[in-house]
Amino acid sequence: MLGAVIKRSISSIVTLMVGVVVFLSIPSQIVIIDSEGLSSVDARTVPYLITSLIIIISLIMIISESVKIRKEQTDTLEDKSSEQTNYVRVFLAFLAITLWIIALPYIGFNIATILLVASVMVIIGNCRWWQIALLSLILSVPINYLLANVLRVYLPSGSIFG
């Protein structure tokens, strides 16, 4: 029963936890200055109000989900997901972008983007090697050139290349 509630309310539990953490962090994150008696609400009021509502609505969602499960009288409920999702691919794509952000200042836009495009195409699959090579090149050097010469946006050229 508890397992089913947690499984079906995982998103509400996350929003509840975020709400509580932000609520508790308000005193340290928002400093009150003396002249704020102006309107009976200060800089903390709205964040307190928002986080309190997030906590209350999340709790209501968790409680209503557990009541629903109790009504259904089963604790072995499965998600009725009609669509299969490959989370490994999503995680790998996230990782590739993170590495691109980390590597960009060091190896520059051109090389980092060639590596990112190639890895994302490999992650997605169904791409031929020449497609990977061609698209990686098209999305790196020409885009860098266009941004620099047309929009005057200068992307990092890489500290290891001076």
Added chain:
Amino acid sequence: MVDNFFYALSAVFQWQNILLIFLGTAIGMVFGALPGLTVTLAVTLVLPFTFDLSPESGIILLTGVYCAGTYAGSISAILINTPGTPSSAATAWDGYPLTQKGRSFEALSIALHASVIGGLISAVALIFFAPMLAKTALAFGPPERFALTFFGLTIIARVSGNSMSKGFISALFGLLIASVGVDPIMGVPRFSFNTFYLYGGIGMIEVFIGIFAVAEIFNQIGKRAEARVLSKSGTQKKIMRWKDIVPHYWTVVKSSVIGIVIGVIPGTGGSIASFIAYDEAKRSSKEPEKFGKGSFEGIAASESANNGVTAATLIPTLTLGIPGNTVAAIFLGALLIHGLTPGPQLFVNQGGLMYTIMISFIVANIVMYVQGRFALKWFDKIIDIPAGIMLPVILIMCLVGAYTISNSLNSVIVALIFGAIGYAMIKFEYPTAPLVIAIILGSMVEESMRQSLILSDGSGMIFLTRPISLVFFMLTVFVTFSPFVIRQWRKRNPKAI
């Protein structure tokens, strides 16, 4: 007004701006036609590239993308039974059966003509009604503004997605994100974590790119690529003309008006409009049995309604500062980036720009028609671009677009974080529209509330003693609680249903 109108005409018909409309409609058509890529994504991706343009040119470019993207959702709906945008779902019901009969060109032509008429009628409605509403809204003080924005947020949270609670959570998180940065009244930093970047608040455009574009890329990568089967055999290349739409003239006009009425209501959008218009067209049709099996009337109804929404949704956006849907929210963001605060004052101070937006909708629809006629034979090639090619292109556009906002990786990091959040929202079925609209309206909600309380020496009664704000609060209560009351009433009176 006449001066503003002529200023707008001269602005729109500058050759650079005409080129931008052509470019925008081309981008919108490609994005709208590709299944999984939405018009919101297209507008979000183009937005960072408008920073260097004048407000007029930037908005003109976005208008082209918006109009064409909304129409182009019908292309994949007709050709492969996969709506390019959610608002074209009803188009697929009749469009795809026509493709199977080898009449895809006729279906695409009807969709194009109906979309253009819907878009033009919507643009005319924007020109006539927006200034009238703006005049009324000029009388709004802080309590009315607070009540209105509060009502707008409530209705958006209420009607977006399947769960009202999730809509409210989404809107509340949007308000929380909007509160990051310097407090609007006292100027103290909030949730800045002693980081210089967060002193200015979390950038709106980075959030848009993350929530709409990066999240959608993750979503598409996570889905298994489905083999597309397109029935091209025996396709007749017959393109319909204006006279062919005459039998459906009344359906198109009626559906466009439905689109306009739905579009004005915040939080609704093309999907609701097209379903209602389709249903109404079927109800009043002489041949209702053809609906769902390949009815031109069905396509005309659905497409004119969802394009009828396009300009109409900007009526509350430009006059009241309440975006009607996510694309309107991005338009609002674009105005804010150029230092313009949406609302009735915009019509007083920036009348020329307002009329430029309105006229650009008319021109964008005409350009869309011209491009659409030429591109009809290429549409089946566009939708055949594999995800493995398209997604990396969009990803690089997202990353570069985010980088150009602040010329630093901070914006890219924010976009990536919000991409992950947006992906989680898609998976757990939290609507993104309330979050984005709350981010935009957040500071206005808080500022107007606190200004009102300063005016009333801290008494909350100020919101209930002024007639306009009282009406909006009553509407808010009605919108929030009416579903519960109706549900209870139905339970007790099952025979009355």
